[in-house]
Amino acid sequence: MTLQRKPKVIDVARLSGVSTATVSRVLNDPAVVSEATREAVLAAVKQTGYRVNRAARSLRTNTSRTILALVPNLSNPFFSNILSGLERELSAADYSLLITDSGDAKLTADHIQRYVAAGQADGLIILDGGVDLQQLEVVQSAAPTVPIVFACEWVEGFKGASVRADNAGGIRMLVDHLWQLGHRKFGHVSGPDTNVLSHYRQRAFEQHVVDLGGELRPEWILPGDFSIAAGKHAAAQVINMPEKPTAWICASDQIAFGLIAGLTEAGVRVPADVSVTGFDNIEMTEVFNPPLTTIHQHRNKMGNEAARRLLAQLHDYETEVNTPTVMPVYLVERQSTGPVSKKVEMCSP
Amino acid sequence: MTLQRKPKVIDVARLSGVSTATVSRVLNDPAVVSEATREAVLAAVKQTGYRVNRAARSLRTNTSRTILALVPNLSNPFFSNILSGLERELSAADYSLLITDSGDAKLTADHIQRYVAAGQADGLIILDGGVDLQQLEVVQSAAPTVPIVFACEWVEGFKGASVRADNAGGIRMLVDHLWQLGHRKFGHVSGPDTNVLSHYRQRAFEQHVVDLGGELRPEWILPGDFSIAAGKHAAAQVINMPEKPTAWICASDQIAFGLIAGLTEAGVRVPADVSVTGFDNIEMTEVFNPPLTTIHQHRNKMGNEAARRLLAQLHDYETEVNTPTVMPVYLVERQSTGPVSKKVEMCSP
DNA sequence: CAAGGCCGTGTAATCGATTACATATCCTCC
DNA sequence: GGAGGATATGTAATCGATTACACGGCCTTG
Numbered sequence: 001m002t003l004q005r006k007p008k009v010i011d012v013a014r015l016s017g018v019s020t021a022t023v024s025r026v027l028n029d030p031a032v033v034s035e036a037t038r039e040a041v042l043a044a045v046k047q048t049g050y051r052v053n054r055a056a057r058s059l060r061t062n063t064s065r066t067i068l069a070l071v072p073n074l075s076n077p078f079f080s081n082i083l084s085g086l087e088r089e090l091s092a093a094d095y096s097l098l099i100t101d102s103g104d105a106k107l108t109a110d111h112i113q114r115y116v117a118a119g120q121a122d123g124l125i126i127l128d129g130g131v132d133l134q135q136l137e138v139v140q141s142a143a144p145t146v147p148i149v150f151a152c153e154w155v156e157g158f159k160g161a162s163v164r165a166d167n168a169g170g171i172r173m174l175v176d177h178l179w180q181l182g183h184r185k186f187g188h189v190s191g192p193d194t195n196v197l198s199h200y201r202q203r204a205f206e207q208h209v210v211d212l213g214g215e216l217r218p219e220w221i222l223p224g225d226f227s228i229a230a231g232k233h234a235a236a237q238v239i240n241m242p243e244k245p246t247a248w249i250c251a252s253d254q255i256a257f258g259l260i261a262g263l264t265e266a267g268v269r270v271p272a273d274v275s276v277t278g279f280d281n282i283e284m285t286e287v288f289n290p291p292l293t294t295i296h297q298h299r300n301k302m303g304n305e306a307a308r309r310l311l312a313q314l315h316d317y318e319t320e321v322n323t324p325t326v327m328p329v330y331l332v333e334r335q336s337t338g339p340v341s342k343k344v345e346m347c348s349p
Numbered sequence: 350m351t352l353q354r355k356p357k358v359i360d361v362a363r364l365s366g367v368s369t370a371t372v373s374r375v376l377n378d379p380a381v382v383s384e385a386t387r388e389a390v391l392a393a394v395k396q397t398g399y400r401v402n403r404a405a406r407s408l409r410t411n412t413s414r415t416i417l418a419l420v421p422n423l424s425n426p427f428f429s430n431i432l433s434g435l436e437r438e439l440s441a442a443d444y445s446l447l448i449t450d451s452g453d454a455k456l457t458a459d460h461i462q463r464y465v466a467a468g469q470a471d472g473l474i475i476l477d478g479g480v481d482l483q484q485l486e487v488v489q490s491a492a493p494t495v496p497i498v499f500a501c502e503w504v505e506g507f508k509g510a511s512v513r514a515d516n517a518g519g520i521r522m523l524v525d526h527l528w529q530l531g532h533r534k535f536g537h538v539s540g541p542d543t544n545v546l547s548h549y550r551q552r553a554f555e556q557h558v559v560d561l562g563g564e565l566r567p568e569w570i571l572p573g574d575f576s577i578a579a580g581k582h583a584a585a586q587v588i589n590m591p592e593k594p595t596a597w598i599c600a601s602d603q604i605a606f607g608l609i610a611g612l613t614e615a616g617v618r619v620p621a622d623v624s625v626t627g628f629d630n631i632e633m634t635e636v637f638n639p640p641l642t643t644i645h646q647h648r649n650k651m652g653n654e655a656a657r658r659l660l661a662q663l664h665d666y667e668t669e670v671n672t673p674t675v676m677p678v679y680l681v682e683r684q685s686t687g688p689v690s691k692k693v694e695m696c697s698p
Numbered sequence: 699c700a701a702g703g704c705c706g707t708g709t710a711a712t713c714g715a716t717t718a719c720a721t722a723t724c725c726t727c728c
Numbered sequence: 729g730g731a732g733g734a735t736a737t738g739t740a741a742t743c744g745a746t747t748a749c750a751c752g753g754c755c756t757t758g
Contacts, residue, residue, distance in 0.1 A: 006466065008714060008715080009714070009715060009716090010714085010715095018737075018738085019737065019738045019739075020714090020715075020716090020738090020739095021716080021717075021737070021738060021739080021740095022736085022737060022738075023715095024715065024716055024717080025716090025717090025736095025737085027715095028715095028716080032735085032736075032737095033736075033737085034735085034736060034737090037736080037737085049466075051462065051463070051466040051467045052467060052714085052715070053408070053467060053468050053713085053714050053715065054404075054407075054467045054468055054469050055403075055404050055405075055407035055408040055413065055468055055713085055714080055715090056404075056408050056713070056714035056715040056716085056743090057714080057715055057716075058403075058404035058407075058715095058743090059402070059404040059405050059408050059713090059714080059715080059716095059742095059743045059744065059745090060714080060715050060716045060717085060742070060743050061715085061716065061717095061743085062743075064404065066447075073433070074429050074430075074432050074433035074436060075426070075429055075430045075433040075649070076426075076429070077424070077425075077426035077429060079429070080423050080424055080425070080426060080428070080429035080432075081423075081424045083423050083429075083448070084422070084423035084424040084450055087423060087448060087449065087450045088450065088452065091449060091450075096447055096449075096464070096469065097447065097448050097449070098415075098445055098446065098447055098448075099432070099436060099446050099447075099448050100436065100440060100445075100446070101433055101436045101437065101440075103437065113400070114400070115445070117355065117398075117400040118400045118401060118402060118403045119402050119403055119404055119744095120403050120445065228632065228635065228636050254632075257633070257636045258636060261636045261638070264638070283577065283603075284606070284633045284637075286577065287577050287581075287606045287607060287610045288633075288637070288638075289610070289613070289637075289638045300424070357744060357745080358744070358745060358746090359744085359745095367707075367708085368707065368708045368709075369708090369709095369744090369745075369746090370707070370708060370709080370710095370746080370747075371706085371707060371708075372745095373745065373746055373747080374706095374707085374746090374747090376745095377745095377746080381705085381706075381707095382706075382707085383705085383706060383707090386706080386707085401744085401745070402743085402744050402745065404743085404744080404745090405713090405743070405744035405745040405746085406744080406745055406746075407713090407745095408712095408713045408714065408715090408743090408744080408745080408746095409712070409713050409744080409745050409746045409747085410713085410745085410746065410747095411713075468714095
């Protein structure tokens with residue numbers, strides 16, 4: 001219990017009467033050491049309170065046991081959910097999680113290299129679909145042994161692993177749900193047009209409405225950016241439309257909140273006059289008035305899965321590196337959707 | 350452009366015709382090197398694309414330039430906001446941010462030591478007020494040179510820095526606001542009773558209502574846990590109260606959402622029949638129906654400030670280590686509060 | 699002009715763990 | 729009984745940067 005300097009392998013070795021090599025072996029590859037020695041060493045480890053010095057280990061093995069997550073905006077709860085899943089899985093495998101927030105700035109190869117080339121990270125998890133493909137390829141060719149896995153978002157054309165939600169499937173579920181309620185005229189408020197999720201959701205929307213034989217008009221597709229403000233802005237436009245869809249599929253829950261708030265303010269009732277759906281099933285959807293029909297995705301599990309795929313690549317037992325993992329999503333029916341109403345047209349001011 | 354093995358100091362040294370010592374000096378303490386040499390070395394650094402190997406540096410200097418953040422629940426957007434502020438400040442100072450999620454498990458000295466004793470972190474930012482004081486003290490005495498800063502939450506009795514919001518001040522603003530609207534009978538839905546923020550908010554509530562001469566009854570203080578569910582549960586109790594407060598101050602926005610949802614469902618109108626306030630000003634407060642009167646705190650800035658205080662301690666220029674930094678908060682008036690209504694009693698079923 | 703100081707730089711030890719290679723012991727089987 | 733193999737352990741080199749110490753040159757000053 002005397003507080004000395006930090007114990008090192010040599011201290012453990014002396015105490016247990018073996019060499020440093022043996023101590024190291026007990027810690028890294030116990031099977032090669034005889035049981036008696038192993039126990040003696042472990043006892044000495046416990047007694048001294050020894051912990052390997054990560055810097056020394058990293059230097060020698062050229063490995064950091066650390067994964068870097070690149071997040072476009074840490075404040076965004078979506079990302080933190082994924083991070084949470086990541087962290088659990090990584091720490092269980094004795095890996096640490098380093099996080100950097102690319103912030104407003106576009107992520108550059110240089111920024112990533114600050115970590116990778118310095119040997120600070122053995123692998124990368126990228127939550128930011130806005131990275132430039134060329135920059136990514138620079139990183140890949142400079143550090144070919146450092147695996148990269150995309151989680152949630154991804155970059156089209158990137159050669160490597162990704163874990164994503166079934167965005168198209170989710171949209172189809174929503175359209176089907178509304179279709180069954182009798183809706184035939186659909187509108188969409190989209191996400192930011194630089195975002196890959198926006199594209200997938202919008203494309204699936206258009207495709208599926210057409211496939212079902214519903215009515216689809218270009219002016220019923222409004223641009224947005226996943227935010228509440230975008231939803232409010234869309235509401236202002238909707239109100240002035242001469243002819244309106246009876247159902248709006250929004251690219252995010254937040255857009256739906258804004259849209260509903262704006263419509264409600266203008267006297268349009270949801271779902272009596274018009275149905276609205278979200279995407280993501282954030283916590284608030286349940287308590288919003290009306291509770292929002294939306295798509296739920298397990299962001300935590302996406303984090304887990306991304307971590308698993310990364311570790312698999314690190315340990316060379318991943319076979320299908322380039323195949324994306326598509327995680328299932330679920331329809332959550334609440335009260336923002338209802339049977340189509342005949343009097344929608346009359347609600348225009 | 351030929352892709353070789355990673356360049357090292359020795360490569361830079363050779364290219365610029367100096368010794369490794371000089372290269373290192375240019376990088377770490379440029380002032381001691383003559384201008385001509387410095388420029389030559391920097392040119393060679395650029396040409397080779399050299400980056401210091403962090404592991405080697407860490408090993409030699411016994412320093413990691415990495416800060417560990419201990420988060421009780423990464424999924425919680427509050428924490429991620431603080432992390433965001435932290436990350437910006439740290440990365441500007443060329444520090445990296447390592448994150449661990451204590452999860453459901455209570456944080457132990459052992460868990461922290463996994464990082465600290467291994468030399469993975471030079472300092473700690475703790476966002477979890479639920480750590481055991483004794484465990485903390487174990488860490489402090491085992492690693493007296495590793496500074497610890499609490500952000501947002503904190504542990505009573507801990508000797509060290511903390512950065513917090515003015516929780517009591519925020520509650521007083523809310524009570525004052527309601528008082529001016531004519532309210533005299535106040536209720537409170539509290540946070541988890543293990544949480545230091547809950548205590549501060551509840552105590553400030555009781556104190557200030559008494560100071561103003563309002564009515565305070567023990568049965569008007571309901572236990573909760575910051576969640577929507579807690580608010581809903583509180584609503585069920587409120588509805589059956591023979592005599593009710595005219596205003597409810599909730600320990601979090603989420604509680605307020607749940608409470609309002611529950612009350613609305615039971616036919617109680619907010620704010621016509623009863624006023625309700627939240628705490629935190631999360632994004633949804635604005636679009637909730639009715640928009641929530643609440644207290645705003647700059648979580649990002651708390652992160653910044655915590656990082657600054659930590660760096661100050663690391664670089665030995667912090668003077669008042671034990672004084673908490675209390676960040677100001679702001680009242681945001683929206684539509685969940687209104688003048689006291691005389692007919693509240695009649696709304697009981 | 700010699701002594702002393704300062705400045706800029708180089709040499710080589712050092713941080714703490716891992717691991718290639720060498721060695722020692724014991725067993726098996728012809 | 730000895731060759732050969734398997735098993736367990738030790739010795740010492742190594743990872744890449746930092747830095748104590750030493751050194752040489754130049755300037756100042758009595």
